[in-house]
Each structure stands twice: as structure tokens, then as C-alpha cells.
Amino acid sequence: MSEPWTPIERELAEQMRGNDIISVRQFRPQELRTLLSIIERFEGDQAGLLRGKVLAALFFEPSTRTRLSFESAMARLGGGVIGFANAGISSAAKGETLQDTIRIVENYCDLFVIRHPREGSARAAANATSLPVINGGDGSNQHPTQTLLDLYTIKRRLGRTTQLRIGFVGDLKYGRAAHSLVQATAMLGNDLVLIAPTSLRLPKRHIAELDVLNASYEETADLPNAIPTLDVLYVTRIQRERFADPLNYERVKNVYQINRAAVDTGKNELIVMHPLPRVNEIHPDVDASPRAAYFDQAKNGVTVRKALLALLMGAVR
Amino acid sequence: MSDDVSRHKKQVAKLRHGTVIDHLSPGMALKALEMIGVPKHSAALIGVNLASAKAGRKDILKLENIELSDEQIDNLAVLGPSATVCYIREYEIVKKVRVKLPEVLEGVLRCPNPNCITNHDRLTTSFDVERTSPTQVRCTFCERLISEDDIVLL
Numbered sequence: 001m002s003e004p005w006t007p008i009e010r011e012l013a014e015q016m017r018g019n020d021i022i023s024v025r026q027f028r029p030q031e032l033r034t035l036l037s038i039i040e041r042f043e044g045d046q047a048g049l050l051r052g053k054v055l056a057a058l059f060f061e062p063s064t065r066t067r068l069s070f071e072s073a074m075a076r077l078g079g080g081v082i083g084f085a086n087a088g089i090s091s092a093a094k095g096e097t098l099q100d101t102i103r104i105v106e107n108y109c110d111l112f113v114i115r116h117p118r119e120g121s122a123r124a125a126a127n128a129t130s131l132p133v134i135n136g137g138d139g140s141n142q143h144p145t146q147t148l149l150d151l152y153t154i155k156r157r158l159g160r161t162t163q164l165r166i167g168f169v170g171d172l173k174y175g176r177a178a179h180s181l182v183q184a185t186a187m188l189g190n191d192l193v194l195i196a197p198t199s200l201r202l203p204k205r206h207i208a209e210l211d212v213l214n215a216s217y218e219e220t221a222d223l224p225n226a227i228p229t230l231d232v233l234y235v236t237r238i239q240r241e242r243f244a245d246p247l248n249y250e251r252v253k254n255v256y257q258i259n260r261a262a263v264d265t266g267k268n269e270l271i272v273m274h275p276l277p278r279v280n281e282i283h284p285d286v287d288a289s290p291r292a293a294y295f296d297q298a299k300n301g302v303t304v305r306k307a308l309l310a311l312l313m314g315a316v317r
Numbered sequence: 318m319s320d321d322v323s324r325h326k327k328q329v330a331k332l333r334h335g336t337v338i339d340h341l342s343p344g345m346a347l348k349a350l351e352m353i354g355v356p357k358h359s360a361a362l363i364g365v366n367l368a369s370a371k372a373g374r375k376d377i378l379k380l381e382n383i384e385l386s387d388e389q390i391d392n393l394a395v396l397g398p399s400a401t402v403c404y405i406r407e408y409e410i411v412k413k414v415r416v417k418l419p420e421v422l423e424g425v426l427r428c429p430n431p432n433c434i435t436n437h438d439r440l441t442t443s444f445d446v447e448r449t450s451p452t453q454v455r456c457t458f459c460e461r462l463i464s465e466d467d468i469v470l471l
Contacts, residue, residue, distance in 0.1 A: 023460060097438045120434040120458025127440075139432050141459050205462055212447075212462075 005316075009038050017314035020126040020133045023142045024184045032188060033162075035148070036155050038316075042307040049315045050079035056109035057083035058101070059136070060092055060116040065276065065298065066136050066145070070113050073305035077315075082108060099128035106131050111312055114138075132312035140176050146275060147180040149304040151188075153297045154232060157271045162189045167226050169195040169256050170236035170281055172202040177275040178236045179206055186215035193226050194219045197255050199248065200238065223256050227266045233258070235274045235281050259283035263291055273297060335359070336385055337403040338378040338393060340369065345396035346376035348470050352392065352425070359383050372399070392425045394418040395468055398450045418446045422454065427469045433459040442471065 005013070012034045027035065055074045059067050062085070071081045082105075084090045091101060098121055102112070106129045114125050115136035122135030122142070137143040155161050166185050168178050172194055182202065186192060192210070194202050194217060201219060210217050220226060227233065235258060243249040263272055263286050274282055274294040286292050310316055341349055346363045355361050362379040369375035376397070385393075390402050394416040404412040422444045428435050435442045435458050443457035452465040 025460065098434070099438065099440075116434075117432075118434040118437055118459075119430060119432050119461070120428075120456065123458045124434045124438060124440055138434075139459070141461075208462055208464075 005038075005041075008034050013038065013311055013314075013316050016311045018132060019312060020122075020135075021144050021308060021312070022122045022126060022133070022135045024144050024147045024180055024187070025142075029187050029189070032151065032184065036152055036161065038311070039148070039152055039304050039307040040155075042303050042310070046077055046306060046310065046317070048078040049310050049317070050074065050077035050313055053077075053079040053111075053313060053315075054109040055079060055081045055083075055309065056105045056112045057081055057085075057136075058090070058105065058112060058114045058116075059083065059085045060087040060090065060098075060114070060121075061137070062086065063115050063136065065301070066113075066115065066143075069298070069301040070134075070136070070305050070309075073302050073309055076302065077306055077309060079110075079309070098124055102128040111309070134308060134312070137176065140174065140179070142180055143176050144180065145301070145305055145308060146177050147184050148308070149297055149301040150177070150181050150234070150273065150275070151184060152304050153273060153293055153300050154271070156296070156300065157293055158231060158269060161185070164231040165191045165193065165229055166232040166234060167193040167195055167230040168202075168234045168236070169223055169226075169258075171200050171238045171242070172196040172236070173200045174239055174242045175236040175275075178202075178234065181234060182206065183209060183213075186210055186213050186217070190216075192217040193230065195221065195223050195226055195256070197221055197252050199252060223258075224262065224265070227262060227270075230266060230270055233263075233266070233270060233272045235272065235278070237274075237277065237279055237281055254280065256281060257283065258286060260285040260289060263289055266291065332379055332381060332405045333408055335379065335381040335405050336383050337405060338380070338400055339375070339403065340372065340400045341376040341378065341393075341397035342372075342400075343374040343376055346378045349376070349378050349393060349396050352396070352470055353380065353383070353385065353389060355380065356383070388419075390414060390416055391419045392422060394449075395422065395425065395452060395454070398452055418449050418452065420446055421457070422446065425471060426454070426463075427471045428456045428459060428461065429463060429467050429469050430456065430459050430461045433461065435459075 074081050102125045111132040113134040113136045119139035119141040122138045126133040151161050240249050270291050271293040272291050343366050359382040364377035366374045400416045402414050403410045424441045426444050444454040447453045447455050454463050
């Protein structure tokens with residue numbers, strides 16, 4: 001923590017103290033950029049910053065990466081974590097509403113992270129408590145900490161989060177991580193290339209959002225021709241569980257397989273990202289390529305979450 | 318404008334006390350009635366798909382012995398961004414106001430997204446008005462952008 005905080009950083013930190021993180025839409029582009037520069041200050045050791053504080057991690061839907069990453073972040077700041085990782089063992093299984101659960105658990109903790117299968121659940125939770133709430137994924141709506149760690153990874157690797165040509169490939173229809181990042185990168189002023197088979201194209205309502213933002217984007221099904229033009233290739237898993245008809249899944253599951261040879265047709269600075277888990281969208285031979293950034297994302301996730309936890313608790317040095 | 322008012326006068330002449338809601342979008346009069354609700358002591362007249370010089374077709378709603386709150390008037394804007402509300406006393410128009418969409422609509426609309434938490438837990442719905450004519454609102458909870466055609470009243 002060598003450089004002193006800038007006035008803009010301090011102002012944003014003050015604004016975030018005690019507040020919630022529900023959606024990337026709550027931030028203006030300049031605030032997103034400032035937030036990324038604050039996050040950078042959380043590289044390294046901040047042990048003890050949240051000593052004695054308790055995070056309630058309420059996961060009404062399965063998650064490993066997000067939950068473990070929050071637990072790790074909290075532990076590294078010296079705080080504790082309570083919660084559950086399965087709605088089946090919570091009182092939700094007995095029919096308790098989310099708001100009631102929150103009102104009870106708020107007596108045991110200092111802030112919340114919530115993942116819930118219904119869209120809007122994080123906002124509903126935030127309305128039920130005065131404690132800070134972080135959205136850890138609400139249905140197919142938002143997953144803001146994933147988006148921030150994606151942006152942070154782009155910034156660390158490429159030095160900026162604007163004026164880049166960013167390709168999104170795979171499941172653009174159902175993929176929440178892609179939806180959120182499409183929105184955020186459009187807000188920050190990037191050219192987007194949306195690469196998907198017809199059945200998995202970005203839904204109309206998200207296209208409408210891009211039009212509201214006056215964003216620059218194009219839609220294509222042609223991955224090989226797109227790769228050489230890109231600075232970032234964001235790959236998502238085609239999720240088997242989203243298909244009612246298994247035949248439809250079989251048809252599209254392997255349409256885009258990215259291997260080392262394909263990646264090597266890209267620019268030198270091209271980075272390949274993936275929210276993980278991957279199945280076979282990215283061949284393991286890409287892992288050794290300097291362009292592979294997907295394991296960085298997981299690492300950066302802890303830094304991002306450390307920063308957010310500390311900011312919301314007002315515990316910044 | 319004065320022509321417009323005199324035309325209203327003719328149309329509402331039969332109403333002694335009450336409110337006339339004019340220039341609702343075609344097909345919205347019943348929804349407006351539903352939104353306002355009619356108490357036992359008053360009568361309501363509905364006109365659907367009437368000829369309108371301004372908009373081609375319009376709906377109109379006449380309510381006897383009812384005066385609307387400012388909030389009710391603003392909420393009507395989702396059913397016709399150019400609707401007007403006239404108050405009638407002793408057969409005379411005493412006040413005419415244009416509806417204006419509020420910035421937030423609370424407890425008026427239902428989210429059309431079946432997986433939105435507001436359709437499962439008992440919560441007061443809330444929508445941010447993002448654009449008028451055509452109306453576009455966003456669910457404060459699930460953030461879904463909803464166009465005029467997909468707006469559903471509670």
C-alpha cells in the first residue's frame with residue numbers, strides 16, 4: 001500500500017461503506033474504473049483488517065468457486081464465516097421466506113453474501129436488512145463479483161478495460177457471467193463480438209440493453225475469423241442442465257472447441273478467459289499458453305472479494 | 318387546446334361530479350378501472366377504441382363521484398403516456414391535468430419474469446421508469462427491462 005489513496009478513490013470507498021453490491025448497473029463507468037484501482041491495493045497481505053467480523057454466506061444454490069473464494073477472502077482478512085451451502089439444510093426447506101431468513105441471520109453476522117436461484121433475490125435480501133449484502137448470483141440476472149474479477153483480470157493483463165475488442169463465445173443465451181460482463185464491458189466503451197450458434201445467441205432483452213447504451217457490437221457464428229481481431233476471448237460453458245431436450249445439447253455442445261492452434265492465430269496480446277468450470281470448450285493444451293488467463297481469474301477473485309468485503313465494512317487502511 | 322376542452326365538455330356533460338380519464342391507449346380502459354377500483358357509491362362508464370383526432374383510437378373512462386390522488390394519476394401514465402384527467406364539479410371541468418409517469422412505480426405492476434423473486438415472496442413490486450413514449454420500465458428486483466407491450470398490472 002505504497003501510493004496514497006486518491007480523492008476519487010476515497011470518495012468511492014466512503015460511498016460504498018455500509019452499502020450493498022447487487023449489480024454492476026449500480027456503478028457508473030468512472031466508478032467501475034476507480035473500484036478496479038482500489039482493488040489493486042488489496043494485492044498482498046491485509047491480515048487482521050476484518051478481525052472479529054462475521055460474514056454470513058447463504059448459498060441457496062450450489063457453488064464452489066464463489067463460496068470458497070469468499071471464505072478464503074474473509075479468512076485472509078482475519079474474519080469468520082458462517083452459513084450454508086445448500087438450501088436443503090436451511091430453513092428455506094421449511095418454507096421460510098428469504099426476508100425472514102435474513103432478519104434472523106442478521107443477528108449473527110456483520111454482512112451477507114447471498115446466492116439464490118430467483119432473480120431479484122439479492123435486492124430483496126438487501127431491503128430486509130440494514131447490513132451490507134453482496135450478490136453472489138441471483139438466478140440468471142447478475143453475478144457482480146464475477147464481473148468485477150473478470151474486469152480486474154482484463155485490467156491486470158492488458159492494462160486497461162476500455163477500447164478493447166472483446167469476443168464472447170459459447171452459451172450467450174443462458175450464461176449469467178457472460179450477460180453481466182457484456183453489460184459492463186459495453187458500459188466501459190469496448191467493441192463486442194458476440195459469437196454463438198443461432199440457438200444460443202444473446203437474448204433480445206440483452207441486445208436491447210446494448211442498444212440503450214449505444215454500444216458497439218456485432219453478432220456472428222464464425223469463431224475462426226473473429227479470433228485474429230480480438231484482444232480478449234471470453235469463453236463460456238454450454239450448460240447441459242439448461243437444455244430440456246438432450247438432443248439439442250448434443251447438437252451444440254462441441255461447436256466451439258478452442259485449442260492451442262486456434263488461440264495462436266490471435267494477436268500477441270490476446271487473452272483467453274473462462275469463468276470455469278470448463279468441460280471441453282477449451283482444450284488443456286491452451287493452459288500452458290501465455291494467453292490463458294482463466295486460472296488468473298480464480299486467483300484474482302480472492303483479491304476482488306477481499307477488497308469488496310473491506311470496503312463494505314469500511315475497513316480500509 | 319380550447320377546442321379540445323370544449324369537446325371534453327360536451328362528452329362529460331352528463332357527469333355531475335367526478336373524473337374523466339381521456340386519451341388512454343386503446344384497450345387500456347378496463348385496466349385503468351381495475352387499477353383505480355370503483356367504490357359502491359359510484360358509477361363508471363367505459364369507452365373503448367373511440368375515434369381520436371390525436372392518436373387515431375383511444376379509450377376513455379368516466380368515474381362518478383371519484384377524485385383521484387396525485388399518485389393514482391401518475392400511475393395511470395403506464396396505461397397511456399398522453400392520458401388526461403379532468404375533474405368535474407356541477408357539470409363543469411374545474412381542473413385538467415396531464416398524467417406524468419413517476420420515476421418509480423411501486424405496487425402497481427407485476428413483473429412478467431416468472432423467476433423474479435417478487436412473483437414468489439410477498440414483496441411490494443417496484444419498477445424504475447427508464448423511458449416514456451414508448452414506455453419502458455425496469456424491475457428494481459430482477460432488473461428485467463420491460464417494454465410497454467409486456468407491462469402487466471398487479
